[in-house]
Amino acid sequence: MPSSISISNDRLWPAPWLRTWITSVAIAVVLIGGWEGFWRARGFVPRRNDDVGWWAQERGKVYAGGTRSVVLLGSSRMQLGFDTRVFAQKTGIQPIQLAIDNDPGVDVLRDLANDANFNGTVVCELMEKYLVWIGQDSDSSQANQWLRDYHASNVFSRFEWRARGLAQTSLAFRLPDLSLQNLVTNLRQRRLPSSEPFYIAMNPDRSKSADYARTDLDRLKAFHEADVQEEFAHLPQLSPAEFFTRSKLLTVWVAAIEARGGRVIFLRFPSSGVIWQLENGRFPRPEFWDPLIKVRKLTAIHFAEYDTLKDFTCPDGTHLDYREAAPFTAAVTEIMLQKQLLPVNASR
Amino acid sequence: MVFNSWTFIVFFLIVLLLHHLPFSWKVKKFNLLVASYIFYAAWNPPFVVILWFTTVVDWFMARQIAKTDRIGERRFYLIVSLVANLGLLGFFKYGAFLLESFVGVANFAGFDFHPAAPSIVLPIGISFYTFVTLSYTIDVYRRVIPPSRSFLDYAMLVTFFPHLVAGPILRAESFLPQCVEPRQADRRQMGWGWALIVIGLFEKVVLADGMLAPVADQVYGAVARAGTAEAWLGTLAFSGQIFFDFDGYSLCAIGAAMCLGFAFPDNFRFPCAAVGFSDFWRRWHISLSTWLRDYLYVSLGGNRKGPVRTYANLMLTMLLGGLWHGASWRFVIWGGLHGTYLIAERGLRGLFPRPVKVPRPGRWSQLRLIPLALLTYFLVLITWVFFRAHSVGDAFRILKKMFSVVPGGLGLGAFSAAVVLIVTAGTLIWHWCVRDSSLEQVFARCPWWLTAIIFAILIWAIATAPGDNRAFIYFHF
Numbered sequence: 001m002p003s004s005i006s007i008s009n010d011r012l013w014p015a016p017w018l019r020t021w022i023t024s025v026a027i028a029v030v031l032i033g034g035w036e037g038f039w040r041a042r043g044f045v046p047r048r049n050d051d052v053g054w055w056a057q058e059r060g061k062v063y064a065g066g067t068r069s070v071v072l073l074g075s076s077r078m079q080l081g082f083d084t085r086v087f088a089q090k091t092g093i094q095p096i097q098l099a100i101d102n103d104p105g106v107d108v109l110r111d112l113a114n115d116a117n118f119n120g121t122v123v124c125e126l127m128e129k130y131l132v133w134i135g136q137d138s139d140s141s142q143a144n145q146w147l148r149d150y151h152a153s154n155v156f157s158r159f160e161w162r163a164r165g166l167a168q169t170s171l172a173f174r175l176p177d178l179s180l181q182n183l184v185t186n187l188r189q190r191r192l193p194s195s196e197p198f199y200i201a202m203n204p205d206r207s208k209s210a211d212y213a214r215t216d217l218d219r220l221k222a223f224h225e226a227d228v229q230e231e232f233a234h235l236p237q238l239s240p241a242e243f244f245t246r247s248k249l250l251t252v253w254v255a256a257i258e259a260r261g262g263r264v265i266f267l268r269f270p271s272s273g274v275i276w277q278l279e280n281g282r283f284p285r286p287e288f289w290d291p292l293i294k295v296r297k298l299t300a301i302h303f304a305e306y307d308t309l310k311d312f313t314c315p316d317g318t319h320l321d322y323r324e325a326a327p328f329t330a331a332v333t334e335i336m337l338q339k340q341l342l343p344v345n346a347s348r
Numbered sequence: 349m350v351f352n353s354w355t356f357i358v359f360f361l362i363v364l365l366l367h368h369l370p371f372s373w374k375v376k377k378f379n380l381l382v383a384s385y386i387f388y389a390a391w392n393p394p395f396v397v398i399l400w401f402t403t404v405v406d407w408f409m410a411r412q413i414a415k416t417d418r419i420g421e422r423r424f425y426l427i428v429s430l431v432a433n434l435g436l437l438g439f440f441k442y443g444a445f446l447l448e449s450f451v452g453v454a455n456f457a458g459f460d461f462h463p464a465a466p467s468i469v470l471p472i473g474i475s476f477y478t479f480v481t482l483s484y485t486i487d488v489y490r491r492v493i494p495p496s497r498s499f500l501d502y503a504m505l506v507t508f509f510p511h512l513v514a515g516p517i518l519r520a521e522s523f524l525p526q527c528v529e530p531r532q533a534d535r536r537q538m539g540w541g542w543a544l545i546v547i548g549l550f551e552k553v554v555l556a557d558g559m560l561a562p563v564a565d566q567v568y569g570a571v572a573r574a575g576t577a578e579a580w581l582g583t584l585a586f587s588g589q590i591f592f593d594f595d596g597y598s599l600c601a602i603g604a605a606m607c608l609g610f611a612f613p614d615n616f617r618f619p620c621a622a623v624g625f626s627d628f629w630r631r632w633h634i635s636l637s638t639w640l641r642d643y644l645y646v647s648l649g650g651n652r653k654g655p656v657r658t659y660a661n662l663m664l665t666m667l668l669g670g671l672w673h674g675a676s677w678r679f680v681i682w683g684g685l686h687g688t689y690l691i692a693e694r695g696l697r698g699l700f701p702r703p704v705k706v707p708r709p710g711r712w713s714q715l716r717l718i719p720l721a722l723l724t725y726f727l728v729l730i731t732w733v734f735f736r737a738h739s740v741g742d743a744f745r746i747l748k749k750m751f752s753v754v755p756g757g758l759g760l761g762a763f764s765a766a767v768v769l770i771v772t773a774g775t776l777i778w779h780w781c782v783r784d785s786s787l788e789q790v791f792a793r794c795p796w797w798l799t800a801i802i803f804a805i806l807i808w809a810i811a812t813a814p815g816d817n818r819a820f821i822y823f824h825f
Contacts, residue, residue, distance in 0.1 A: 007522075007611045007612070007613055009537065009606060010611075011786055011788035011789065012536040012537065012540055012788065013788065013792040014536065015536065015539065015792070015796060015799075016796050017535050017536060017538065017539025017540070018535065018539070019796060019800075020539065020796045020797075020799050020800045020803075021539060021542065021800075021803075023796075023797065023800035023804075024799070024800040024801070024803040024804045024807070025804075025807075026804075027800060027801060027804035028803075028804040028808055028811075031804060031807075031808040032807075032808055032812070035808065152392070154390065154393070156349050156355050156390040157355075157390075159354070159355050159358075160353050160354055163354035163355070164354065167354075173811075173812050174812075176814060178812075180558065180559075180813075180814070181763060184763055185763060188763075
């Protein structure tokens, strides 16, 4: 080794290392335990982060039920608007929640279509605007990143995901609310972070429940309306013909799943107020949704077509409150059962 | 499997336990080798074949080189080793880049050429372990070392897990003798080894990922909207991030090896306090800079062929050093800038023959070198723009914003700015205070109870840091 390169071993000095480390670990345990105890005493409760590890664990469950598996795909609308407990009570089937916040879900549908081992039922949230980007396989999309991690996973990564999940559900201080930035932001206002639950709660199966009574609804609604307006301002214009051409991929994916004995049911969740006006204005149902479903022969449920669905309102314009999600899901499930869309032996 | 993961903690504890069981030294080395292959396979099992191929080719080539005294034959086996290793590196790392550049040139010349983009996955660590095996073969060729008699020892040199995926780049001359006699950490090595692991994890998890990466990502992910202040903050943040990320990894690697009784070379030595660029490269990624010096710069002729050839050798070494980091013109520009700095420094030394003496530590006269150190830091900061930006175009956009007045549009809060400035200032001051010292010398002066408290706080900070799991930056190389 060139003499210019020094080696740490040569610089070691005699020190009471055993005493030092025992003391250090003891102090660290007290510090960490005290930190955890402090936040627990203030009402913070550990919860799992909605991350790739959790999603991958759920993704791995789609095969166990065979044709009786029911998989939910879509965005936060599916996570918030589909009450999995109600569905399970009515059908005897516990659905697998693979919806990803802020992601349309079509990439996951493509993945299930290409998975020769999957032959269950997919309930996939569908909105007209998703077809603008369909097939463009953005590397940066959350779904594609998580799919890559899932398919590249091995025993080590799966162990790591489980270990991280265990840490998140055991330790309150792992909550994002207690990050350094959040702490400093609150301390500058001479207060500590509040343990008042966020208006959206994560459920153990990756579904979510929103209680809009807990939030500043006017502000939230204004935020979502501005967000959708901004999105539509940058959304490429699509003629009905172009829209129809792009939708061909859906039929390919649906055919792949149905060829294996599975089924794909598309579900259009309610939108309300200004947001529904924007969406319906850009994609009028008679020009986009209706021809899409009819000509492509897709199985679909549009909230506006059913008396039992059309009167649900979204407090923020885009998502259902948990009080509405339960009856909405019950009504949708009843429609699916009446049409015999669900796996055989689903209860009535 | 990264060092900052639960999986690695469990893996390392098992390896440590096995290493302390009463097995023979040969069995212990075999255990370490198997563990190292498992460590590598955790990323992508098929790539173990490439690692194995490199290991076996250079084992045989080195033996063949040592068997003969005929220059032609020795050169032939060396060339086989070079072609095999550099060919692998070239295919996996530079195949797509070369094709893309060729397509660019062809289209510029008027040819309509649009081949399908190749889908080549880069085996993790290939840049590092090919350099280890190459240095082994070259050292045997130069008769610096004899070929190893033990394949197990040689395979350990290439594959030993602490250094396998991101260095430090080991040399056979210093590592192979350590494999001859049984090695087990004594109390000092175990104690300081774990200390280095904790310091390394703190640098990576808390400083790099927790404090600096979010700012760098925000700025470099939205270059068009960044203002002047934001461009500076983002670049300062990345400068700190890459140091703490890579130094953190190196300390973990050195510490893990030390816990197993092995000695690794230092890889960083307070580079933010470098005075001049020769000094910078004696402090930054030392194992790579010395490798480039010993096997590339010296092979090209070094400084033995006159000033013009010296400058050319310097520039070529730094350009290739830049390219080693990644298959992109950004890294070539990064290397080119460092080459330019080194040439300019050499030229200035020629104009002012009296050397700038760095006074002994502790003297007030050291203070007059601070402006030079800050100038060095500033010029290196400019090079990091090319390292971090997504494209050459983005890099120039950021630089333009840094040197003009553009209002900010990203909304980087005062908290983020304060964090970056405090961490940067703290790092500069810390590096300057200990630039001629070492972490060991610093802690040797601390009473044991203070050391215990410091490490307890570091462990608490690591445990409570947000779980934003980012890969080590140098894994991408």
